[in-house]
Amino acid sequence: AQTVTQSQPEMSVQEAETVTLSCTYDTSESNYYLFWYKQPPSRQMILVIRQEAYKQQNATENRFSVNFQKAAKSFSLKISDSQLGDTAMYFCAFRVNFGNEKLTFGTGTRLTIIP
């Protein structure tokens, strides 16, 4: 079974600063995907960024980037030039690349951007 751990329940940062959210996972699989999802207050969960385990290059999407350390089973999210709209719960998630592709989520990090 897979587990995902997010050790930072809450974080806050000043607008325009950079923040890094941590995530570690445990699996015996070699072929999998990792995701960061954002869940704004009372709104639906949306995908922020995804990483294929077989790719060594870290994924980047505009202000969002990841630091994927496969050997350490670590998958952190960096948000650069943070904006007020980044305020949300952020969930790290894992899925294997076969079968039903269900997601295993961490417990989340509540991020607040301070004006």
Next chain:
Amino acid sequence: DTGVSQDPRHKITKRGQNVTFRCDPISEHNRLYWYRQTLGQGPEFLTYFQNEAQLEKSRLLSDRFSAERPKGSFSTLEIQRTEQGDSAMYLCASSLDPGISNYGYTFGSGTRLTVV
């Protein structure tokens, strides 16, 4: 097609009553998932469908829970004899077959259930 729709957004029910939630996925998505999210936790997998076939159910899904996806389109999740521990956000998500696209899930806004 504006995404995954869930109805109702909120449901308050008395303990022991039955409730049913509906999910309308993105029309071309053949996979549909149900998750449950309790306060302060990440979503937990409940069940999933490929077209009309229910292919996996979590041990979290007790006998009081049943899900259907007739004709492979919308899905319903029914909870019978609700208990206070059923209070949660119930999330629906849909996706294309990963063999076709690996862009991942699209989530709905969820149905928040409160059992009093």
